[in-house]
Amino acid sequence: AFSKINKILDSIDIVINNAGILDERRWEREIAVNI
Known part of the structure; x- marks a missing residue:
């Protein structure tokens, strides 16, 4: 996915x-810990 997006953008x-x-x-x- 990263390679494809890097080629497009x-x-x-x-x-x-x-x-x-x-x-x-x-x-x-x-929620307090994760945010």
Whole structure:
């Protein structure tokens, strides 16, 4: 995917990868930690 986008746009200034977790019982704490 990265190579294809790089060819289409000619350059990429920034790439962001984000992942998080969410547990229904402790969602307020996890939102505070992940955001």
